[in-house]
Amino acid sequence: xxxxxxxxxxxxxxxxxxxxxxxxxxxxxxxxxxxxxxxxxxxxxxxxxxxxxxxxxxxxxxxxxxxxxxxxxxxxxxxxxxxxxxxxxxxxxxxxxxxxxxxxxxxxxxxxxxxxxxxxxxxxxxxxxxxxxxxxxxxxxxxxxxxxxxxxxxxxxxxxxxxxxxxxxxxxxxxxxxxxxxxxxxxxxxxxxxxxxxxxxxxxxxxxxxxxxxxxxxxxxxxxxxxxxxxxxxxxxxxxxxxxxxxxxxxxxxxxxxxx
Amino acid sequence: xxxxxxxxxxxxxxxxxxxxxxxxxxxxxxxxxxxxxxxxxxxxxxxxxxxxxxxxxxxxxxxxxxxxxxxxxxxxxxxxxxxxxxxxxxxxxxxxxxxxxxxxxxxxxxxxxxxxxxxxxxxxxxxxxxxxxxxxxxxxxxxxxxxxxxxxxxxxxxxxxxxxxxxxxxxxxxxxxxxxxxxxxxxxxxxxxxxxxxxx
Numbered sequence: 001x002x003x004x005x006x007x008x009x010x011x012x013x014x015x016x017x018x019x020x021x022x023x024x025x026x027x028x029x030x031x032x033x034x035x036x037x038x039x040x041x042x043x044x045x046x047x048x049x050x051x052x053x054x055x056x057x058x059x060x061x062x063x064x065x066x067x068x069x070x071x072x073x074x075x076x077x078x079x080x081x082x083x084x085x086x087x088x089x090x091x092x093x094x095x096x097x098x099x100x101x102x103x104x105x106x107x108x109x110x111x112x113x114x115x116x117x118x119x120x121x122x123x124x125x126x127x128x129x130x131x132x133x134x135x136x137x138x139x140x141x142x143x144x145x146x147x148x149x150x151x152x153x154x155x156x157x158x159x160x161x162x163x164x165x166x167x168x169x170x171x172x173x174x175x176x177x178x179x180x181x182x183x184x185x186x187x188x189x190x191x192x193x194x195x196x197x198x199x200x201x202x203x204x205x206x207x208x209x210x211x212x213x214x215x216x217x218x219x220x221x222x223x224x225x226x227x228x229x230x231x232x233x234x235x236x237x238x239x240x241x242x243x244x245x246x247x248x249x250x251x252x253x254x255x256x257x258x259x260x
Numbered sequence: 261x262x263x264x265x266x267x268x269x270x271x272x273x274x275x276x277x278x279x280x281x282x283x284x285x286x287x288x289x290x291x292x293x294x295x296x297x298x299x300x301x302x303x304x305x306x307x308x309x310x311x312x313x314x315x316x317x318x319x320x321x322x323x324x325x326x327x328x329x330x331x332x333x334x335x336x337x338x339x340x341x342x343x344x345x346x347x348x349x350x351x352x353x354x355x356x357x358x359x360x361x362x363x364x365x366x367x368x369x370x371x372x373x374x375x376x377x378x379x380x381x382x383x384x385x386x387x388x389x390x391x392x393x394x395x396x397x398x399x400x401x402x403x404x405x406x407x408x409x410x411x412x413x414x415x416x417x418x419x420x421x422x423x424x425x426x427x428x429x430x431x432x433x434x435x436x437x438x439x440x441x442x443x444x445x446x447x448x449x450x451x452x453x454x455x456x457x458x459x460x
Contacts, residue, residue, distance in 0.1 A: 018307075018308070018309070018424070018445065018446050018447050018448040019307070019309055019310045019311070019313075019444075019447070020307055020310050020312065020313045020355065020437065020444060020447055021310060021311060021312040021313065021346075021437050021438060021439045021440075022437040022439060022440045022442055022444070023439075023440070024439060024440045025440070073440060073441070076440075076441050076442070079441060081441060083441070085348075085351065085391055085438065086350065086351055087347040087348050087350075087351065087438070087439070088347050089347065089439065091441050144350070145350035145351055146350045146351070146352050149351055149352050149353065150352055209393055214441075
């Protein structure tokens with residue numbers, strides 16, 4: 001033991017400060033675009049947190065991200081991401097940090113100039129995707145991060161998060177739901193031929209890295225939009241609500257086969 | 261950290277208590293230096309400074325081929341596992357990593373002596389598997405082994421190696437920090453491995 005520690009300390013002492021995880025960019029270091037995005041996302045999360053607490057009688061909250069906007073990471077550059085790993089931090093790419101090819105790709109789906117595409121992107125990502133990530137966080141908060149990773153498939157987590165987001169938005173902010181849905185109709189029409197028949201848990205699991213490629217997020221967004229449409233159909237067919245979907249999340253913890 | 265070391269060292273110690281007396285019962289070495297040997301080991305693998313990745317343990321398989329009294333070559337495959345800590349504490353995916361490396365080895369002790377000290381350096385492909393996927397990078401290592409030739413065909417080897425990896429990409433994927441999604445710089449690892457060596 002002493003030998004190992006002595007070796008470790010002596011080699012460490014040589015100046016090996018080489019780490020696998022980095023400190024995130026502090027909020028003060030963000031530029032104006034990043035701060036604006038962070039604030040927009042944070043506002044959505046605060047509103048969601050307040051509604052979640054009210055609906056659950058104070059049993060559930062979104063956790064530390066609500067109290068600490070620096071946990072909203074918007075400073076990733078050249079990578080197109082929308083990610084919540086359950087580590088009390090979310091990652092959303094801002095328009096200005098996308099590469100030119102990524103901006104052009106987004107604009108091409110809607111056949112609009114970059115200026116209009118930028119406005120659409122900001123609304124879709126800082127409003128709708130922010131709500132989706134709050135939905136993911138709700139799944140983690142209600143079911144527990146470790147339990148979710150051990151029992152739930154990523155496809156199901158995304159599906160349940162989108163159900164929460166659709167119900168939240170239709171109850172609290174119908175305009176943003178309608179806007180996201182109209183964007184999603186375009187995205188779905190662009191990629192139905194490519195991924196229409198692949199919208200399955202198995203395909204998602206086997207192709208996650210390709211679908212969520214930070215160079216081209218098309219696949220992830222297509223699946224998100226399919227989840228949105230399915231969630232809306234479910235909401236109408238079963239008359240579901242934010243509260244009902246929250247109870248479904250809680251009920252998963254009691255099921256023998258939780259991956260449904 | 262103390263608890264982790266204590267917990268992980270228990271099976272290691274038990275194995276050593278069983279293995280060493282067994283080896284001592286075998287006939288003594290005749291003094292010949294092996295031309296080729298394989299060794300299989302288990303030990304402590306650790307990123308040296310990291311707030312989110314714990315010390316770990318792993319295994320190692322090494323082939324040594326001798327070209328001259330003082331010169332040989334090594335090829336090694338290593339696998340290690342580290343739990344995630346800090347903000348990743350709840351996420352039950354470990355950080356696993358390893359390497360496939362080869363390079364020259366220099367024997368600095370007298371040929372055929374009961375104890376052989378070798379210095380070596382290696383290079384090869386290093387893999388890292390974690391939350392964000394499987395990533396291959398290029399790396400180097402250097403270190404030394406202390407071999408106790410217990411018989412003509414069996415020895416006990418203690419190896420210490422220092423690795424630097426993520427020196428360059430192997431394939432399209434980059435090694436990203438799971439906390440910030442930023443590309444990582446050079447990563448290091450220290451291994452201390454006890455191995456059983458067999459002459460072939």
